[in-house]
Amino acid sequence: MKQTNAVDPKLCKRIHPVNRTIETILAATGIITIGVTIAIVFILGEESIIFFKHVSLRQFFTTFEWQPHIEKFGIWPLLNATITTSLFGMLVALPIGFFTAVFLAEYASNTIKRKIKPVLEILAGIPTVVFGYFALNFITPFLQLVFGKAVSVYNTASAGIAIGILLVPLVASLIEEALSAVPRHLREAAYAVGATKLEVTLGIVVPSALSGIIATILLALSRAFGETMIVAIAAGAGPAFTLNPFKSAETMTGHMARIAGGDLPYDSIDYQSLFAIALFLFFITFFLNLLGRSISKRYMEHYE
Amino acid sequence: MNETTAPSVVNQNTSLILEIPDPVLRFKNTSIWYGANEAVKSVSMGIKNHAITAIIGPSGCGKSTLLRSINRMNDLIPDCHVTGNIYYHDNDIYDKNLDPVLLRRHIGMVFQKPNPFAKSIYQNIAWGAKINGYKGNLDQLVEESLRQAALWDEVKDKLHKSAFALSGGQQQRLCIARAIALKPDILLLDEPTSALDPISTAKIESLLEELKKFFTIIIVTHNMQQAGRISDYTAFMLTGDLVEYNETKKIFFNPTDERTESYISGRFG
């Protein structure tokens, strides 16, 4: 902008020291967040590079055995266990969470809402370690009661179900938010063409909230992938490639927690393998988040 | 005034409230409450078939509330209730045996803000027909409704595109098409052009003049010029009271009540 000689003092730019300071602090916190993220990726990357100098990407992604002491580093047993627990988690969390959300957003009266919401909040506030023991001491015996001896003491199904219960409050509240965000005028439009409540809910409100619902699913999925304590306690110790959810198998996070808990020498390949797993996990969740974001963005303007 | 026929609409002040012989819709001492707040106060009036009736009045006077009581849209508001009666032909709209969902198939509604569904243009019209068990040819119904809403030529090449890609004026005509696809008896419009530019407004106004051949139209508008331009009958409301109801010409040319006069001439307050 060009400097002119005479600006009326009434219109002259002012200096706001307070505003300046606050703006600087805000910018600084933003930079710190970004900096920490970059640092994490950097550390993960650094150790992973060393790991992948010893172990080929090909071995990592295409072999089915993970035995660090005999230098077998195929990710599939861990990944498979993670997928299994997450899948069970989703099978539990999505339907229950979805219907709870629909009930809360569309059907429940205010008094009922006021009763259910705190319950969900309590559920959300329970430490995951409690869920782990809940899986071990309640879900597994229950599964054994139903399916008999086929169910091991440690198994991915039980851990997955516990993850699902853990995620119900998250899924329910996020979907409820998405449904409630559907503007009233869209509902009214549907009622005005002679739709019943169910038709309005399933035909108009849910499709309109689709972006929020999909984003919720992806968020829940990345939470399930990353869940550690429950699987460490209830899914079993020791990588095993099995498609049977009643068998014990170690997930990526479970494995990392167990190994990191032991005394590993810093520059051993075992130690570096943890970073490789972590980096892989990071990419998965990162990708899920990106996907969630782009989907919400795509549907975003649809309310207006 | 005609003294010999028994008045179908009971009102204390007959000179202010025009009697409509054989009305398609009839309010009888209709009061509408939000909790303890009486938003509409004992309104009695008849609505003429195949005419455009405008409800005007300052913001907050109860126009929308009155309009939304006709298709029981107020049911959606938890503490809203209606006393008195509203008759659609001979049916009491608030009879406990009357199904509001079925009622709304006969009494369509268009809202202030264009509110197409998050669906394609085609589905916006087809959805209502489908849930209402329409058995005919959907393509034909969609085309016919869009034509009637003077929108067909503008959208015929993008029927399966999202309705949100349309301009505000087009969206509002789509909403009109959606409403008339159900072949309702009565079409309720709540300030349908207040969010639109003058050209879109003019298009919708002329559309309504066309549509009155097929439907009875009740339009709420805070734009009294609009009421003057398109309506045959005008009801003026003030703080929940129906102050005056007559032929639009009469209301705009020579209103009886002083309050109507000052509102119409823009000297309110």
Place this chain on the structure above:
Amino acid sequence: MTRQHLAQELDSIRSQVLSMSLLIVENLRKARECVINSDPSLISEIKRTDLEIDALQLSIEDSVTMLIATQQPAARDLREMVALIKILDNLERIGDYAVHFAKASKILAEDPFPRPLDRLIRMSQTCETMLDEAIKAYLNQNESLAVASAEKDDVIDRDHKAFLNEILSLMVDNPARAGQAFKLIQTSTYLERLGDHVTNITEAIVFIITGEHKELNA
């Protein structure tokens, strides 16, 4: 097509204006017949029609006012409605003059006039043509036709002057006829005025078309 209502109402108003002017033309024609035949028998009929004309004026005026009240006319529409009020006013006056013209037949019936009344007759014919053209100019929004109509006012004025001279010379010759002559002068003046009112109408038409106030016959 937008603003159909306004367009329809205007159309209906125009056709009412046409009927009103047709009634006036018809009255003028009947009045002339009375004068030519020195026969006042049609006068009551003419008066009845004039009442109809007056009623039409009021009802069209109301329609125009209501249209202004409800339709917010602008630009040409607005000019037309404002001009219509003037046109109606002038038409009504023209109707009155037609009645006055017819009344001349009473005087003639009491006492036949010794000279031909060609000029007076011709004036009334010119008036009729002017009015006819003016209304056509209005309905077709034809400026040049309006101007042409206004120009004929000169013909009327010339005939009026000539007629006055004739009458004056007659009065000088025959002072006993002064009373009758005076009435005929009045009649001629009515027709001259009638022409002026048609001119006013044509000016209003030009105003509708161009938006300008033009003096068409100073």
